[in-house]
Amino acid sequence: MSHGLLLTFEITILVLAIFLGFEVVSKVPPLLHTPLMSGTNAIHGIVIVGAMLVAGADHKDTLTTIIGLVAVVLASANVVGGFVVTDRMLEMFKKREPREPDP
Amino acid sequence: MSREATNLLYLVTIVTFVLALRFLSNPATARRGNQIGAVGMLIAIVVTFAQDAIMSYWEIGAGMAVGGTFGAVAARKVRMTAMPQMVALFNGVGGGAAALISLAEFHNLAPDPGTLQTDISTSIMLSAIIGSISFAGSMIAFAKLQELIGGRPIVYPLQQATNALLFAAVLAAGIAIAAGAEQQWLIWAVVLGSLLFGVLFVLPIGGADMPVVISLLNAFTGLAAAATGFELENNVLIVSGMLVGASGTMLTILMGRAMNRSITNVLFGAFGQLAPSAAAAAGGSTDGQVRSASAEDVAVMLAYAHKVVVVPGYGMAVAQAQHDVRALADLLESRGVEVSYAIHPVAGRMPGHMNVLLAEANVPYPQLKEMDDANNEFPRTDVALVIGANDVVNPDARNNHGSPIYGMPILNVDQSQQVVVLKRSMNPGFAGVENPLFLNPKTVMLFGDAKESVEKLASSVKAV
Numbered sequence: 001m002s003h004g005l006l007l008t009f010e011i012t013i014l015v016l017a018i019f020l021g022f023e024v025v026s027k028v029p030p031l032l033h034t035p036l037m038s039g040t041n042a043i044h045g046i047v048i049v050g051a052m053l054v055a056g057a058d059h060k061d062t063l064t065t066i067i068g069l070v071a072v073v074l075a076s077a078n079v080v081g082g083f084v085v086t087d088r089m090l091e092m093f094k095k096r097e098p099r100e101p102d103p
Numbered sequence: 104m105s106r107e108a109t110n111l112l113y114l115v116t117i118v119t120f121v122l123a124l125r126f127l128s129n130p131a132t133a134r135r136g137n138q139i140g141a142v143g144m145l146i147a148i149v150v151t152f153a154q155d156a157i158m159s160y161w162e163i164g165a166g167m168a169v170g171g172t173f174g175a176v177a178a179r180k181v182r183m184t185a186m187p188q189m190v191a192l193f194n195g196v197g198g199g200a201a202a203l204i205s206l207a208e209f210h211n212l213a214p215d216p217g218t219l220q221t222d223i224s225t226s227i228m229l230s231a232i233i234g235s236i237s238f239a240g241s242m243i244a245f246a247k248l249q250e251l252i253g254g255r256p257i258v259y260p261l262q263q264a265t266n267a268l269l270f271a272a273v274l275a276a277g278i279a280i281a282a283g284a285e286q287q288w289l290i291w292a293v294v295l296g297s298l299l300f301g302v303l304f305v306l307p308i309g310g311a312d313m314p315v316v317i318s319l320l321n322a323f324t325g326l327a328a329a330a331t332g333f334e335l336e337n338n339v340l341i342v343s344g345m346l347v348g349a350s351g352t353m354l355t356i357l358m359g360r361a362m363n364r365s366i367t368n369v370l371f372g373a374f375g376q377l378a379p380s381a382a383a384a385a386g387g388s389t390d391g392q393v394r395s396a397s398a399e400d401v402a403v404m405l406a407y408a409h410k411v412v413v414v415p416g417y418g419m420a421v422a423q424a425q426h427d428v429r430a431l432a433d434l435l436e437s438r439g440v441e442v443s444y445a446i447h448p449v450a451g452r453m454p455g456h457m458n459v460l461l462a463e464a465n466v467p468y469p470q471l472k473e474m475d476d477a478n479n480e481f482p483r484t485d486v487a488l489v490i491g492a493n494d495v496v497n498p499d500a501r502n503n504h505g506s507p508i509y510g511m512p513i514l515n516v517d518q519s520q521q522v523v524v525l526k527r528s529m530n531p532g533f534a535g536v537e538n539p540l541f542l543n544p545k546t547v548m549l550f551g552d553a554k555e556s557v558e559k560l561a562s563s564v565k566a567v
Binding site: 010027044057081082 | 116121124127130131133134136137140144147148151156157160163166167168169170171173175179183186189196200201204207208222317318321325327328329331334335337339341346347348351357446448454455458459462463467468473
């Protein structure tokens with residue numbers, strides 16, 4: 001596939017992702033806006049994929065490797081922290097606490 | 104692993120992320136969604152490890168262990184009241200990672216002339232700029248929320264001119280890169296300039312505007328991740344980044360709307376600085392008397408009410424009074440009083456802040472009412488109990504054209520039979536705006552620390 005054709009596919013995917021993003025996110029109630037924010041925080045931790053590719057590639061100099069590894073560290077903090085904190089938050093949202101039986 | 108298999112597995116990750124967001128539309132399924140997203144992330148990481156291009160497993164593994172441990176420990180230890188700064192921190196490191204990736208990519212690719220195609224160099228400069236701004240801006244937001252630096256706006260002469268010049272310079276260097284200039288110092292200039300701009304642009308923004316800023320920085324990191332996807336020709340980064348970008352953008356718009364302010368005004372207005380003069384100009388509504396009451400008086404009022412609506416604000420978060428509020432509500436409910444909570448979208452320091460705090464205190468979420476629902480209930484409410492909220496219940500936003508917050512949608516607590524305001528002192532709120540609610544004949548004030556006041560109320564209700 002030519003480079004230009006690949007780019008047009010990427011742009012197509014980008015534009016569709018924008019619409020998809022607004023579509024799913026607009027259904028999230030204000031009640032869950034904080035978990036939405038921290039959940040999307042975890043999702044942008046996907047830069048870890050980029051960080052791994054950059055850090056792991058065969059490099060001409062050490063500087064690139066070091067920068068790549070720092071990116072891996074930051075991105076893993078982002079991924080793990082983001083998912084764990086969101087899980088902690090969502091665990092707290094309960095309809096009714098179990099110890100209170102309905103009369 | 105072949106490129107085809109890789110991309111199909113990345114598609115699985117994309118689907119899990121979309122499901123994670125989809126499941127967030129209902130609090131009952133939200134947690135499951137987040138776990139599905141985490142599994143998707145794990146798939147992406149494993150697939151990336153299996154790439155032929157990856158040479159150094161041990162170094163990457165070590166880096167992941169260091170970052171992951173830090174993230175897990177921080178996420179486990181953080182108190183719910185400190186959640187805004189935690190969100191800012193994780194947002195910042197993501198942006199930082201995106202910026203570093205583009206730095207490394209440029210460093211690696213640029214030395215051979217002609218290897219960088221325009222779209223690659225453009226996305227490198229975009230993710231360098233946006234990622235660096237997001238990193239530095241989030242760190243300043245973190246420092247402000249953690250109170251390492253003052254929450255008040257920091258302003259100095261020619262601030263906006265300086266920022267504009269700096270941004271223009273960064274942009275010029277970026278455009279040079281996109282146009283094919285491949286000197287290494289250019290990318291460093293872009294990154295360092297963007298970092299400085301990120302710092303300078305968040306410094307003048309005050310604490311109460313943090314919900315807008317955090318949402319915007321969230322969108323920035325998403326966009327930086329998407330730009331990184333173009334740079335590495337990687338779909339999973341493009342789609343995931345854009346999902347986050349859409350979410351952050353939507354939250355930014357919603358928060359701006361909830362304050363009746365344009366995003367430009369929030370970002371460049373340095374609100375707290377301008378407000379006092381405007382408030383003075385709007386004066387005249389300050390006649391009237393403030394009535395203060397004892398905890399016993401208020402307790403009687405609450406105990407004999409049919410319906411009480413609690414209106415929490417940042418003051419409740421600062422005093423960490425959410426558990427005591429819940430205990431008071433339990434007491435009232437055991438006496439047959441109907442209790443609910445009215446949540447303003449910008450109460451606190453990030454979108455939905457109050458919901459998380461009250462959920463932590465085991466308040467069942469059906470009792471947490473959004474602004475419109477709550478406003479329908481106030482006319483039927485006996486007592487509105489305002490705990491550490493100020494601007495979001497200020498009737499001037501509805502009535503006084505001269506008020507700096509005029510037009511902001513508020514919780515109409517003054518429509519309930521009686522209003523009790525728990526407040527530290529008569530000092531005006533963040534924006535320095537007078538609040539005529541405090542002078543309303545329906546209103547009584549209960550001065551003191553929110554936590555202590557609520558504790559006293561609870562013990563007095565027991566004694567009634």
